[in-house]
Amino acid sequence: MPHPDRRVVLAGLGATLAAPRLARAAAIRDGAGREVPVPGKVERIFPAGPPAAILIYTLAPDLLIGWPRANRPEEREFLLPGIGDRPEIGRITGRGNSANLEAVLQAKPDLIIDSGSTGRTYVELAERVQQQTGIPYALLDGRFDQTPASYRILGQLTGRSERAETLARWCEDSFATIRGRIAAISPSKRPSVYYARGPRGLETGLGGSINVETLSFLGSRNAAADTPGSGLAQVSLEQVLAWNPDVIVTIDLAFAESVRSDPNWAGVKAVREGRVHLSPKLPFGWVDFPPSVNRAIGLWWLAKLLYPAQFPEDIRKLARDFHTLFYQVTPSEAQLDRVLAGRG
Amino acid sequence: MTSSLRGNLIALLLLALAVLAAFALGRFPVAPRDLGRLLWSLATGEPSGLPSQIETVVWNIRGPRIIAAILCGSALAIAGCAFQGLFRNPLVSPDILGASSGAALGAVIGIYLSLGLFGIQFAAFVGGLAAVGAVYAVGSTIRRGDPVLVLVLTGVVVGSLLGAGIGLVKYWADPYNQLPAMTFWLLGSLAGTARPDLIPLLGPVLIGAVILLALRWRMNVMSLPEEEARALGLATGPLRLAIVAAATLVTAASVAAAGIIGWVGLVVPHLARFLVGPDFGRLLPTAALLGGGYLLAIDTLARTAAPVETPLGILTAVIGTPFFIWLLASARGGWS
Numbered sequence: 001m002p003h004p005d006r007r008v009v010l011a012g013l014g015a016t017l018a019a020p021r022l023a024r025a026a027a028i029r030d031g032a033g034r035e036v037p038v039p040g041k042v043e044r045i046f047p048a049g050p051p052a053a054i055l056i057y058t059l060a061p062d063l064l065i066g067w068p069r070a071n072r073p074e075e076r077e078f079l080l081p082g083i084g085d086r087p088e089i090g091r092i093t094g095r096g097n098s099a100n101l102e103a104v105l106q107a108k109p110d111l112i113i114d115s116g117s118t119g120r121t122y123v124e125l126a127e128r129v130q131q132q133t134g135i136p137y138a139l140l141d142g143r144f145d146q147t148p149a150s151y152r153i154l155g156q157l158t159g160r161s162e163r164a165e166t167l168a169r170w171c172e173d174s175f176a177t178i179r180g181r182i183a184a185i186s187p188s189k190r191p192s193v194y195y196a197r198g199p200r201g202l203e204t205g206l207g208g209s210i211n212v213e214t215l216s217f218l219g220s221r222n223a224a225a226d227t228p229g230s231g232l233a234q235v236s237l238e239q240v241l242a243w244n245p246d247v248i249v250t251i252d253l254a255f256a257e258s259v260r261s262d263p264n265w266a267g268v269k270a271v272r273e274g275r276v277h278l279s280p281k282l283p284f285g286w287v288d289f290p291p292s293v294n295r296a297i298g299l300w301w302l303a304k305l306l307y308p309a310q311f312p313e314d315i316r317k318l319a320r321d322f323h324t325l326f327y328q329v330t331p332s333e334a335q336l337d338r339v340l341a342g343r344g
Numbered sequence: 345m346t347s348s349l350r351g352n353l354i355a356l357l358l359l360a361l362a363v364l365a366a367f368a369l370g371r372f373p374v375a376p377r378d379l380g381r382l383l384w385s386l387a388t389g390e391p392s393g394l395p396s397q398i399e400t401v402v403w404n405i406r407g408p409r410i411i412a413a414i415l416c417g418s419a420l421a422i423a424g425c426a427f428q429g430l431f432r433n434p435l436v437s438p439d440i441l442g443a444s445s446g447a448a449l450g451a452v453i454g455i456y457l458s459l460g461l462f463g464i465q466f467a468a469f470v471g472g473l474a475a476v477g478a479v480y481a482v483g484s485t486i487r488r489g490d491p492v493l494v495l496v497l498t499g500v501v502v503g504s505l506l507g508a509g510i511g512l513v514k515y516w517a518d519p520y521n522q523l524p525a526m527t528f529w530l531l532g533s534l535a536g537t538a539r540p541d542l543i544p545l546l547g548p549v550l551i552g553a554v555i556l557l558a559l560r561w562r563m564n565v566m567s568l569p570e571e572e573a574r575a576l577g578l579a580t581g582p583l584r585l586a587i588v589a590a591a592t593l594v595t596a597a598s599v600a601a602a603g604i605i606g607w608v609g610l611v612v613p614h615l616a617r618f619l620v621g622p623d624f625g626r627l628l629p630t631a632a633l634l635g636g637g638y639l640l641a642i643d644t645l646a647r648t649a650a651p652v653e654t655p656l657g658i659l660t661a662v663i664g665t666p667f668f669i670w671l672l673a674s675a676r677g678g679w680s
Contacts, residue, residue: 050520069518198525199461200536206652224651232524233652234535238405239371241397251521254460264404264538267397289520 421635424609446475472596531655
């Protein structure tokens with residue numbers, strides 16, 4: 001391995017607090033605690049899945065080779081021209097890859113990044129792909145509160161620590177502000193929330209699921225939280241009536257439109273009080289999928305819905321600032337209207 | 345009392361018990377007294393004076409779901425009887441000719457194309473009919489060998505091709521939104537059944553059931569070996585088509601409404617034969633009652649056991665298998 005110039009590496013790391021690992025400057029620890037060699041130059045990054053693609057785009061859009069799935073025209077409007085329309089390159093997920101490893105090599109990446117579970121399956125997948133291709137493969141922890149740490153690791157790997165620090169700080173400041181205000185609200189005053197998916201609104205995320213991470217972060221009582229599990233599940237309408245949630249958050253347009261006039265749902269408190277909210281999803285979902293940094297603005301949106309008195313901020317301004325900083329495109333008023341209406 | 349009457353009484357009693365339990369149980373607490381008042385108000389037309397939420401739970405949520413469970417269970421059971429008799433094989437279930445896999449492919453394509461609820465149910469129904477239609481068309485162009493065997497083999501082969509199609513659509517699907525919906529659909533569930541869902545289920549099931557009942561005597565002859573049936577002057581070809589069409593109609597409608605629910609169509613016919621013997625005139629009503637009651641009991645468990653739904657396909661297998669093994673071991677009578 002070529003020995004990198006020590007001063008350059010020190011400068012790159014100086015902005016971060018990774019001091020204990022300075023001695024091994026040629027490698028850093030990724031989100032799963034693996035040692036990943038820092039490439040000498042990074043000009044092309046292959047994202048292993050959608051969350052990683054969004055993370056890379058927000059930090060260093062020019063380095064992103066392509067998208068796991070091509071973006072739709074209405075999503076591209078909110079992304080940098082020439083980057084939002086980069087080609088579809090599939091994903092790396094172990095068995096049933098939609099990206100062929102030879103195709104990955106042909107894309108000539110300097111680095112492969114995955115963001116998501118850091119469980120054993122994904123650690124071993126990263127090791128194997130790294131050995132087979134000889135390309136450094138970093139695994140970042142996709143949990144929402146780990147976003148700042150993921151930015152810092154990615155910043156070190158790509159030599160873009162300055163911007164990584166800016167984005168990480170934005171997230172940390174948001175987290176701190178929101179946590180601080182919610183801590184002052186007594187738990188009994190926090191609303192219970194039912195998270196509805198599917199056209200009937202009868203799919204929901206269990207307490208430990210990545211789908212409702214931001215709801216848990218906000219200290220709201222997830223109606224389905226007392227059921228153990230970390231995935232999605234179906235529930236009956238009767239159960240929703242029994243839970244009688246204060247607020248319903250949904251990502252499904254058809255459900256959001258029908259629920260307000262459906263007599264069967266009329267008895268639910270959230271429906272009676274007009275607290276059914278359709279999540280924005282442009283260019284990426286604000287609440288649920290893909291589980292990446294796009295949920296950071298969703299956190300503010302949810303905080304305002306759940307605790308209107310404590311969060312007087314203007315969501316339009318927040319959304320405009322977030323888009324400008326993270327996606328580097330400032331949406332117009334008309335575009336913001338579409339985003340906030342939850343259209344996809 | 346004849347054995348047939350006794351068998352039907354037992355089946356009817358079980359079904360009635362299942363209906364009572366299904367109305368009384370659920371995640372939303374409804375007191376038995378309130379249930380009584382609701383029934384009283386239904387009978388007399390007087391207002392029940394209960395909160396509208398309780399009426400909603402009982403009449404709009406539990407009611408349609410109970411009817412759907414009975415219809416689906418009955419449909420699968422009589423289709424199982426018909427296919428087992430037609431193919432003279434006790435191991436046959438209603439999906440033998442690809443009705444379930446065709447319906448599943450239709451449904452996952454519907455989910456993939458983001459169709460509405462009725463679009464998905466319709467796509468599943470059409471998929472089931474089209475799959476069996478294709479199997480029948482291919483099977484009847486092959487003139488060599490036993491026609492029944494050719495049909496079954498074609499069904500198995502086409503079924504695995506449809507399975508590959510389902511896999512392909514799942515592979516294409518959006519993993520965050522569409523894939524979970526497909527998984528839920530394929531596991532089978534009646535969660536979210538509402539009144540409008542009942543019409544596309546009830547129509548085909550009634551039509552198919554009436555055709556099968558009308559053909560009950562001929563179906564008895566069809567369970568004889570092919571040569572004997574022909575010797576008795578039966579046009580086996582058209583009759584086979586009619587039975588397959590009717591059984592497919594009820595299977596496709598129930599799979600379209602509830603997703604893939606294995607097991608009921610395989611085992612309930614055996615239970616019914618155990619009670620009333622192999623004659624189709626007696627077998628079909630008993631199987632319908634038993635199948636309806638069984639699936640209703642399972643569905644009641646599926647929606648009450650935990651705050652989140654348990655998939656029906658899983659429950660039918662987990663509960664049904666030990667029960668069936670026990671029955672096999674303890675039965676004294678024959679099974680044919």
